[in-house]
Amino acid sequence: MNQGKLIILSAPSGAGKTTVMRRIVETFPQLEFSVSATSRPPRGTEQNGVEYYFVTERQFLDDVAAGKFIEWEEVYGGTHYGTLRSEVERIWVSGRVIIFDVDVKGGVKLKSIFGRSALSIFIMPPSVATLRERLTGRGTDSPEAIERRVAKAEQEMRYAPQFDLTVVNDDLDVAVACIEEAIRRFLEI
Numbered sequence: 173m174n175q176g177k178l179i180i181l182s183a184p185s186g187a188g189k190t191t192v193m194r195r196i197v198e199t200f201p202q203l204e205f206s207v208s209a210t211s212r213p214p215r216g217t218e219q220n221g222v223e224y225y226f227v228t229e230r231q232f233l234d235d236v237a238a239g240k241f242i243e244w245e246e247v248y249g250g251t252h253y254g255t256l257r258s259e260v261e262r263i264w265v266s267g268r269v270i271i272f273d274v275d276v277k278g279g280v281k282l283k284s285i286f287g288r289s290a291l292s293i294f295i296m297p298p299s300v301a302t303l304r305e306r307l308t309g310r311g312t313d314s315p316e317a318i319e320r321r322v323a324k325a326e327q328e329m330r331y332a333p334q335f336d337l338t339v340v341n342d343d344l345d346v347a348v349a350c351i352e353e354a355i356r357r358f359l360e361i
């Protein structure tokens with residue numbers, strides 16, 4: 173019985189969370205992504221209600237005051253992200269398992285709220301040097317932004333022991349297989 177179960181994926185930026193998430197959602201049709209709210213503008217082909225609910229800073233802070241978030245963080249200077257209570261309720265009513273893509277602090281917070289109902293997974297880069305190479309290779313950030321993300325990643329890696337499982341994303345197929353195995357055990361499938 174998987175009613176009320178949740179899966180949390182967290183990682184320092186550039187560790188491969190988005191890449192891993194795409195593969196996992198394809199493998200497990202019973203998972204549904206919790207769409208967060210953010211005050212950052214859409215990037216590229218992002219659509220409201222698909223990757224995020226895009227709101228103004230003012231709206232975000234009003235929603236915080238109204239208690240609409242289970243957790244929220246200022247992830248990068250001035251940009252807010254938050255997990256909506258309404259998303260969790262919507263997905264649970266549909267009988268599906270929720271999967272969250274949140275930053276490391278958000279992952280720790282969600283695990284502390286949901287306890288044994290949640291499987292929390294930390295995706296670890298093989299090294300800081302590899303992380304920098306991947307961020308450079310992705311080509312979405314300026315050199316300064318890359319250095320900020322790398323510095324933050326070094327802090328975030330200290331949170332790994334607070335997760336149920338840490339998976340090093342060196343070989344992508346190996347990392348995905350390891351995460352899929354953990355999800356199968358958690359969902360008893």
Ligand code: ADP
Nearest residue numbers: 185186187188189190191306310341342343344
């Ligand atoms: P995140 O969502 O954690 O910021 P991405 O999924 O965007 O990270 O991955 C960062 C970059 O690293 C992307 O260009 C992606 O294609 C690449 N990447 C992800 N996993 C691997 C891997 N195991 N080996 C090599 N490159 C990878």
Ligand code: 5GP
Nearest residue numbers: 208209244245247253254255273274275278
């Ligand atoms: P991006 O702007 O690249 O989409 O996301 C930046 C970071 O914010 C990522 O680490 C992502 O996981 C995180 N994030 C997205 N939604 C949430 C959320 O609802 N809560 C928290 N704490 N972090 C989030």
